Amino acid sequence: MTVLVLAGTGLLANGIVRPARATIHPTTNLSVRTLAWEWLGGLRPLGANLAWLQLQGSWQKRSPSEVMAWIRIATELEPQSLYFWVNGARIIAHDLLAWLSPAGHAREVSRRRQAGLALALLDEARAWHSQNPQYWVERATIELNGLRDDEAAAESFRRAAECPGAPYFAARLHALLLVRLGRLEAAHAWLVELHPTLPPHETAAQAELVLGRIRALEQRLNLSPDRCYRMPDEL
């Protein structure tokens, strides 16, 4: 009887109310470990900050295992904060590599392994931060400097550039990497699409620089005048 009452209560409550709640609490693709801290509620940020402080101590001791553990705890406690993901990934990709400091071919292998670990951490952050350009910029940086994977970095810079509030340099770096990959026409098309959207008087937007790169690409591609980019006021 007790079970029946409980089942009835659950069916009634969840049947009536769940649809409205589902729209304000989407939980998809999150790790079980992250969700296991839910009961701490709003104290999670404090726990994450304390874990990050502990990480500083382990970092000074140069203990990779402890540092990894504290990064894991901080990110699980406060996954909404990009700070822990991005800085954790940087520590894994750069600091831990410097501590291991092997020479020659072994260093190359270590660099790739550490970059892989950093990217695996960032993969977990995607559920929370896929709309944050900083997330994609960090991915691109590690793919570029850690994995030496221009293709993946170009794609991440493109994703960053397409996020709302993206820094202007993300779009320029995407084009630069396309050039480096030999995809000149794709780079040209990207920059032609980008240029009209850049505010002419904003220094960070570098509209003149982008225009210069478009012209340089047109020369390298030997484009006929009708296929060259014309600015809106030239049309």
Added chain:
Amino acid sequence: MKPGLALRRIALIAGSTFREALHQRSFGLMLVVALGFTGGAWGFRQFNFGASELKFIADLGLGALALFGALLAIGATVQTFFTELEGRTLHLLLARGVTRGEFVLGKLVGIQLLLALFSLVLLACLLPLLWAREAAIMAAAPAVLFTGSLLSLSGVLLAAGALWLKCGVLTAAVLAVCSFAGSRLYVLVCGFLMLIIFHSGAILTIYRAQSSGIGQWVVTGLKTILPDFAAFDLTSAIFGDATPLAVTGQLILYAAIYMAGFSLIATRLLRAREI
């Protein structure tokens, strides 16, 4: 049975429960610790790396309210219930015509009053802190950056109200366990486990997607039956995400259904118990 008389008896039991719980050490302890966290947010913000300062303070204050409110709900319910049972005042009440349902409802209302007082005291500490920091941040920044308010004080009240409802559901569930349990320790442990399990709705969703066959049926059943405490997290309302009135109403209904369900179970189990 006259409804007016029943309500009066419930009110008397609620008042007595409230007064008794108010004098418990656990209430004072929880209040001091929670106030320490809320007031300490001013100092803790020095160690804040991840979020904006106001969000950190609001999270910490409401986090203290949620966690220590839940622990208070468990502790005070167990304490007052077993005091009645062991002091044999429950026998006296039942002999005088109080029904088990009235007793359970009286306990629930009494603990809810206590939790309301707990929430109000914490809010009285948190709101001035948020207001002062918001004013300081806005004064320090150029006027063009901020127009209007950085946070919604009504959102803070809404989020705190939702947490109060959550504690109410937990209180009712703990009362259901109290009604058949033999020892305080057993109920305390069960109460804490329920607090964790009721927060596991999202984990059950993941397991449901990953499992198949009987496992999937079991997980689906659990997910359907158990309350999902994630629904009571309205902290996004603090920073301008308007929570529709309908959602607030549905949340109240959701909590009320579970409180009624657990109270009914507690009444039934108490009736079957040898007193």
